[in-house]
Amino acid sequence: MNAHVATPTVSAFAWVPDFAKGQVRDLRVRWALEEAGLPYRTDLLSPGQANADYRRHQPFGQVPAFQDGEVDMFESGAIVLHIAERAPALMPTDPAGRARTISWMFAALNTMEPPIQTLGELDFFHADQDWAKARRPAMVAWVEKRAAELAQRLGDNPYLDSDRFTAGDLLMTTVLRIIDRTDLIRSQPRLNAYLERCTGRPAFQKALAAQMADFMGSPPPGWG
Ligand SMILES: N[C@@H](CCC(=O)N[C@@H](CS)C(=O)NCC(=O)O)C(=O)O
Structure with missing residues (x-):
């Protein structure tokens, strides 16, 4: 990253x-x-604090938003791409390698995440409702199909781009983890090993510990 760029700030x-x-x-x-070796600070939002001022940075009131003195942006995939474009640890610099990484980033967010997120929402928010029970088997089948295809493509490679970890693996891992309470991903030995490999990276462990450590705020009324 350029010397003039400020310490990145991530909202959480x-x-x-x-x-x-x-x-x-x-x-x-x-x-x-963490993979890029860049220190950062967090801008912690209390529940309900996604006000008009914050929405200038994140129009939907969601996290994360990101500023580094050079850019002011939102959408986790776009932010990861911004970082990866400046960090060879996350993306090869040759055009073909860069294209493969970006393809996997979009595959994670645009092909894998929709069924996985939908299934996660059914289980987290609507599990007791009849419509969710009726919808669930079709979502499970969709996730299983995509998981099998992903495992097939991964084969015996450690990472999606063969033996090199990229931002595609980073996003794919975070997507697959959304339904870690089911065995739909973990029951595929290759995907289980892949998740263990990616989440075993020191940078992931550091990032996870930092997020957990930041959950110090008080729950809003009615939640605690
Ligand atoms: N597509 C967005 C989704 C962001 C998102 O869903 N953030 C959640 C937390 S994981 C959030 O802020 N939820 C609160 C809300 O939607 O109001 C991204 O990847 O950045």
Whole structure:
């Protein structure tokens, strides 16, 4: 990163319910910064603090938002791409390698995440409702199909781009973890080993510990 660029700031929540701890999407950005060896600071939002001022940075009131003195941006995938473009640890610099990395980043967010996130929402928020029970088998089948295809492509390679970890693995890992309470991913030996490999990286462990350590805020009324 250029010398003039300021210490990156990542927005995150000061408190979330237990099921979301370790899952909030600022984790992606923290992890990318750790892999890139870049120190950062966090801007912790209290519950309900996504006000008009914050929405100038994140129009939907979500986390993460990101500023580094050069850019002011939102969307975890876009932020990770911004970091990866400046960090060879996250993306090869040759055009073909860069294209492969970006393809996997979009595959994680645009092909794998929709069914996985939908299934996660069914299980986290609507599990007791009849419509969710009726919808779930089709979502499970969709996730299983994509997981099998991903495992097939991964083969015996350690990472999606063969033997090199990239921002594609970073995003894919965070997506696959969304449904870690099911065995849909972990029951695939290759995907289980892949997740263990990626989450075993020191940068991931550091990012996860930092997110957990930041959950110091008080729950909003009615949550605690
Ligand atoms: N596509 C966005 C999604 C961000 C997102 O869903 N953030 C969640 C936390 S993981 C959030 O802020 N939820 C609160 C809300 O949507 O109001 C991204 O990847 O940055």
